[in-house]
Amino acid sequence: MIDFYKKEHLSAMQAKHMAQVIAHGPIVFQVARVLRDKNILSVIDAAHKEGIVLTAICEKTGVPEYGARVLLEAALGMQLVKYTDDEKFVLTKTGYFILHDPLTNVNMSFVQDICYKGMFHLEESVNTGKPEGLKELGNWNTVYEGLSQLNPRQQKSWFEYDHFFSDIAFPLVLKHIYKPENHIKRLLEIGGNTGKWALASTAFDRDVHITIMDLPGQADMAKENIEKLGLSDRVDFYPANVLEASVVFPTGYDGVWMSQFLDCFSEDEIVSILQRCGQALNADGSVYILEAFWDNQRFETSAFCIQQLSIYFTAIANGNSQMYDSRVFKKCIAKAGFEIVEEISGIGLSHTLLKCKKKS
Structure with missing residues (x-):
């Protein structure tokens, strides 16, 4: 691994984005954790590729619409979820690992x-x-x-x-x-x-x-x-x-x-x-x-x-x-x-x- 740390691995644009992720680190962590623990990610996962709308997520989880909305909009930027063409929520690969990966x-x-x-x-x-x-x-x-x-x-x-x-x-x-x-x-x-x-x-x-x-x-x-x-x-x-x-x-x-x-x-x-x-x-x-x-x-x-x-x-x-x-x-x-x-x-x-x- 030592040689790995002797090189830059990100472009300038990627590095600036990473800097913003780090600057917002505590917020990013808590958003992901709450989405996991409130079963919001589980509900989206269960919808598969078809996706699910915000109101349906709230009905299935009991999370108020305002709270679910701000969490999921943050999650879009974190690439935990993404929109379908008709703007329903689906899980990304990163969201899948937050939900399912034991490590x-x-x-x-x-x-x-x-x-x-x-x-x-x-x-x-x-x-x-x-x-x-x-x-x-x-x-x-x-x-x-x-x-x-x-x-x-x-x-x-x-x-x-x-x-x-x-x-x-x-x-x-x-x-x-x-x-x-x-x-x-x-x-x-x-x-x-x-x-x-x-x-x-x-x-x-x-x-x-x-x-x-x-x-x-x-x-x-x-x-x-x-x-x-x-x-x-x-x-x-x-x-x-x-x-x-x-x-x-x-x-x-x-x-x-x-x-x-x-x-x-x-x-x-x-x-x-x-x-x-x-x-x-x-x-x-x-x-x-x-x-x-x-x-x-x-x-x-x-x-x-x-x-x-x-x-x-x-x-x-x-x-x-x-x-x-x-x-x-x-x-x-x-x-x-x-x-x-x-x-x-x-x-x-x-x-x-x-x-x-x-x-x-």
């Missing part, structure tokens, strides 16, 4: 429920290095401390966003982690969230034992899910805050697994966590890291989504982390005393798997 819907709900209000404080966060927008969600130092306390809608949007990418990647990466030559019988998972990786692991490999190390609130959520499935004998828990440098990691593991976890920390924090991971490993153990690096993407859209997610970390999550350029991330691995012995890119939508060993 778009997960992103939109995450931005609305987690990011939108907090982004007003972005400039302050850039200046202070603290998640100044987090106060719009709750009174915590980082968003991770408050995940178990978010309201149900916010929790749904956060976890659906987080799991959307891992749910696609996990089935593809399990075979790499648990191949026989890795000899993994005891695995330390750092950042277990709701226990999805532990559940996938125990189903894939009947002999593996997992320890989930996470903040107490997240560990409790994962424990509840594990106990419901009767897997307590194969999954245990180590509640701790890995940001505290004094926290000692448990020992005796064949591998340490971190999925979409280290991007939640600054470069210095990544180095500290990795150094303590080394203490948790047996002599021939490895650290396995699953991350989405924006510079490793095949498609512009993937890179764009990952780059924008960094701003969530700046303003909301913790104020000092991001979705990393792989070159920056690999410097942290080396500084922590590890070397990358295997790298597999193109996993799922956007992920890269790194297998790391302690330098001899």
Whole structure:
């Protein structure tokens, strides 16, 4: 992707139009979201190529005519809808993706429920290095401390966003982690969230034992899910805050697994966590890291989504982390005393798997 960003891709006229879209960004987002959530796009979609008139849209959705009219006129400029020859509304390709594309819907709900209000404080966060927008969600130092306390809608949007990418990647990466030559019988998972990786692991490999190390609130959520499935004998828990440098990691593991976890920390924090991971490993153990690096993407859209997610970390999550350029991330691995012995890119939508060993 690096070469892509060394070129201009828009004409002057296209660039000026893009500038106006950006200038109206909050309005554009909310128009699209309301059209989706009020089922206006669904009603237009159901009319197919024949189209549907404004009054009929209002009758089917219950949205007042004035409100529907201003939303749809804005949507014409946004190219979410278009007119037929007799000026009925039909859905465009972009409107179709706003309505039906799972990635778009997960992103939109995450931005609305987690990011939108907090982004007003972005400039302050850039200046202070603290998640100044987090106060719009709750009174915590980082968003991770408050995940178990978010309201149900916010929790749904956060976890659906987080799991959307891992749910696609996990089935593809399990075979790499648990191949026989890795000899993994005891695995330390750092950042277990709701226990999805532990559940996938125990189903894939009947002999593996997992320890989930996470903040107490997240560990409790994962424990509840594990106990419901009767897997307590194969999954245990180590509640701790890995940001505290004094926290000692448990020992005796064949591998340490971190999925979409280290991007939640600054470069210095990544180095500290990795150094303590080394203490948790047996002599021939490895650290396995699953991350989405924006510079490793095949498609512009993937890179764009990952780059924008960094701003969530700046303003909301913790104020000092991001979705990393792989070159920056690999410097942290080396500084922590590890070397990358295997790298597999193109996993799922956007992920890269790194297998790391302690330098001899």
